[in-house]
Amino acid sequence: xxxxxxxxxxxxxxxxxxxxxxxxxxxxxxxxxxxxxxxxxxxxxxxxxxxxxxxxxxxxxxxxxxxxxxxxxxxxxxxxxxxxxxxxxxxxxxxxxxxxxx
Amino acid sequence: xxxxxxxxxxxxxxxxxxxxxxxxxxxxxxxxxxxxxxxxxxxxxxxxxxxxxxxxxxxxxxxxxxxxxxxxxxxxxxxxxxxxxxxxxxxxxxxxxxxxx
Numbered sequence: 001x002x003x004x005x006x007x008x009x010x011x012x013x014x015x016x017x018x019x020x021x022x023x024x025x026x027x028x029x030x031x032x033x034x035x036x037x038x039x040x041x042x043x044x045x046x047x048x049x050x051x052x053x054x055x056x057x058x059x060x061x062x063x064x065x066x067x068x069x070x071x072x073x074x075x076x077x078x079x080x081x082x083x084x085x086x087x088x089x090x091x092x093x094x095x096x097x098x099x100x101x102x
Numbered sequence: 103x104x105x106x107x108x109x110x111x112x113x114x115x116x117x118x119x120x121x122x123x124x125x126x127x128x129x130x131x132x133x134x135x136x137x138x139x140x141x142x143x144x145x146x147x148x149x150x151x152x153x154x155x156x157x158x159x160x161x162x163x164x165x166x167x168x169x170x171x172x173x174x175x176x177x178x179x180x181x182x183x184x185x186x187x188x189x190x191x192x193x194x195x196x197x198x199x200x201x202x203x
Binding site for chain 1: 116
């Protein structure tokens with residue numbers, strides 16, 4: 001089980017992105033758990049997380065979140081993938097980072 | 103509609119991030135990088151604005167059944183980016199004033 005955390009300012013648009021990613025995850029063999037949180041809620045959700053993805057609207061927080069997340073990789077979602085709601089591509093990106101391919 | 107909202111959030115959100123990073127760079131005294139970030143921010147903001155203009159146009163033409171919480175959120179992001187756009191030039195000017203003393 002891999003745990004992916006999505007983060008944006010209110011957790012609103014990322015909540016919809018989570019839905020798209022979960023739909024994409026169905027065709028993956030790997031079991032994944034995907035959640036969306038607001039930027040203030042990281043501390044209570046970080047346990048067990050394999051990767052944190054930031055929406056473009058909180059891109060400026062990357063350094064701060066990375067400092068808090070310690071060894072958990074923090075990445076910004078590609079703007080094009082976010083704008084086109086490409087859940088499959090974002091999921092693949094997250095899994096690649098977790099597997100050390102990116 | 104969901105797609106349009108995401109486009110809007112994506113562009114103006116990216117702009118907002120750039121404006122905030124521009125302030126952070128000015129704080130460190132890196133005004134060249136700060137200026138570059140403002141330029142990037144403005145480019146994204148303008149792209150978002152173009153998406154928004156299409157929405158407003160569609161409404162003017164009678165499409166009024168598209169109100170959703172996500173659209174309100176997108177509008178909110180747009181205004182937030184606009185605010186940061188104005189504030190970031192003010193903040194940078196302030197940092198420059200402080201640094202020149």
